[in-house]
Amino acid sequence: MNAPATRRARSSSTAVRRPGDILFNGASLGSAVLILLILAGVAFFLVMEAVPALTAPAEEISGGEGFFAYVWPLVFGTVVASVIAMLLGTPVAIGIALFVSHYAPRRLGNGIGFVIDLLAAVPSVVFGMWGMAVFAPRLGPLYEWLSQNLGWIPIFGDASATGRTLMTASIVLAVMILPIITSVSREVFLQTPRLHEEAALALGATKWEMIRTAVLPFGMPGVIGGTMLGLGRALGETMAVAIILAPGVFSWNFIGAGNATIPAEIALNFPEAAGLRLSELIAAGLVLFVITLAVNLFARWIVDRRAEFSGAN
């Protein structure tokens, strides 16, 4: 990884600056800086439109108890749904990625890899429609069973007959982020240097031991990155939740009616909103932005912390 540095040294020591070089360098630099400007713009305009809601007197906000009281149940619903989705989705995704990269025959693996790439691109509105039409009704009886047999666990309260619950939304979110995490993980698993795999095998490793020794450590930063990408997508996922979840007030019962998430709240109310309500929703969006930002920074920190031992030879 020190090659780029040598390259830079080489180019800066070049006496003649060719027009092509200047143009290319300029366009590259310009684009890079533009990205910073766009991001600054996102923050700036959101804050500007959110300020009225943040400064308005408490009784004018929906619910009448101020912005914080309005937004925290939404934050709770958003985080819970995403975390459940991540917990359900990640192990399965890693499993599929390993299946495709190391267990299935090469051709089958490639085929499945392609299908998974396709599914990563299936629009969320389609997932939402499927979840609502096919998945939620099937889960109704399961919730009934959970409520009857595991009802002492707070999250399994009275069951919703329609299945339009936070749990259903979470499971659909899990299915949605599955292809994303799988796709990223498969990519890094396939990139595991052959040499390292063979080194492990030559030491007398079984297949799983080889994966544990060579593949997983090599792929871990990528897998974490993919997981966080998935979590980020789940946090911000709007349509699936907006379609599936019958929104309601905060509740610990995840298999009954109740709860809502920030993005769904925005999507459901934005088209008819005006004035302060608009500002309220944009402020909620800002909160969502801050949450995803925090998740991202956390992911980055984890990946960086492992960087010392992940350097390529």
Added chain:
Amino acid sequence: MSKRIDVKDLDIYYGDFHAVKGVSMTIEPRSVTAFIGPSGCGKSTFLRTLNRMHEVIPGARVEGEVLIDGQNLYGKGVDPVDVRRQVGMVFQRPNPFPTMSIKENVLAGVRLNARRISSSAADELTERALRGANLWNEVKDRLDKPGSGLSGGQQQRLCIARAIAIQPEVILMDEPCSALDPISTLAIEDLINDLKSDYTVVIVTHNMQQAARVSDKTGFFNLKATGQPGQLVEFDTTQTIFNNPSQKATEDYISGRFG
């Protein structure tokens, strides 16, 4: 502890492709055996069949027998995982595990094969293997640093340490110096010479001088034409192969009159 290897009529196939044909030889314990020959002649492939590493490639199979002290590697009750514990391997390019420290790298194989290791045994095995690989003095102060921070030659010796840490019967080396500079190469060659007193060493090399320097016996592999299977042309003491080969093809190759 080191063992004799008997190869009887071994044919190697990749799918329909006949890669190596009819190899028979006996490799003596506590000796260094070198395989030389032009690229693509199947010498590396053959080497890999000595610890069943060729099975990593889908469709690879062999016919014939490889006996280590009378036990057939390809017998019914033999698991490749167990074979590889007894027959260690060092690869063309140094391949320490990048996420592991030097010490963890040395112990990687031991940890795989042991249900439990006490920390004193771990320390002892690390030191012993690193000393055995002539690397101890260079790394003893930085055992917890990543193995990828070492120089190429040191990394390759680290890989040898990793291979000998599990106390194999045989060590296979697949062009272990091809990615190294001359000084590191010399260090490895010295090491091979030392290893001979404890292990059966089999080495594939592109470098004929290297074969002449380190080996007791040499096998010359060749193929009649592209698309034809590789064959063991001649197998004899290194002395004989380099000074008085019985085959014309060997003589041509040795004297550089090849192709």
Added chain:
Amino acid sequence: MSIQTQTPQTPQGDVQRSRLEDVEGVVLSRVRPTTGRPALLLALGALVLAVVLRLGLDMHVALALVLSFVGYLGAVYAVYRHLGGPRVAVDQVLRALVYFAFVCAIVPLASLLWTVVAQGAGRAFDPSFLNQTMNGVTGLHDQDYAEGVGPFVGGAYHAIVGTLIITGLATLISVPIGLFTAIYLVEYGGRNPLSRWIRFFVDVMTGIPSIVAGLFAFALFVQLFGPRDAKMGIAGAIALSVLMIPTVVRNSEEMLRIVPNELREASLALGVPQWRTIAKVVLPTAASGLASGITLAIARVIGETAPLLVAIGYARGLSLNAFEGPMNTLAVYAYYMFTKPLSPAVREPSLERAWAAALLLVLIVVALNLLARLIAKMFAPKTGR
């Protein structure tokens, strides 16, 4: 060769040759050979168990499957521990988990695809659906159609056109910015502070929820045009660009990084200027990856609903002008038809439209992916890999 004998004597005395199992403090775990047959038999048994639980005890499908799988894992561990030892048992259990994960994922995903095709195929290729807009179509038409008095009217023509225009604009904005940023990061920036910051902010941007991107575009256009005229096609394109740029940068950066440094150095060593090295060596080498990355980015945003819901509003008729008034896209169209049927009493025709739009959207995504593959194949360097 005399050097060899002169090298300092290695600490031969310290190297005690012994077997690993003889070292004190080491307990070896040997592996005995096994076959896959017991696992297969057990899997059959587990399947039978699942069927019995489902049909015999009338258990929920999910429960029956989970229970029999847990039973299967236990049995596999026990059997293989006996046959091959603990290491083989763990290996087999993990294998079972990996295969199970695969099945777990395939079922819902297959169900999804099947549902979309089964529900959407009836209407999606109907010329009247493809050629008509929703202009003037009301719930009454749907009721007539349901009663068999009227024809099926109302389609997604405007939404298809809107999708193409808005996604096209977003691509035009994102690809140059994203690609050049990636070139900057890999070829020029290296590890300087600016590129570290850019990489950081691209990461931040990747995490922007799609609806927030929509809110941003809306807020921006409210500032520019006032709240009443803020909703227009280009606002949607900008919202999509915010989502697309980081994807393009990340995918492209990764692909450019894979290009071996040896190639760049070989080209530079021949005296080729750096920009030509990038244009003629680096980019062509990475072309397949870049194409697939960009296409995937397009495929991802083409189905975005939330930001467009916020930024472009909802148009019933055809609008070709991205700079004035609401537009429509397939995703938004599907959402509205699905959740807000024209006639609450007769939902069927609206649902048909929704599924048809969903199917078209999925087909577009598939087509884009296939296209990416094709491009990748055509430009791929002619090597074995």
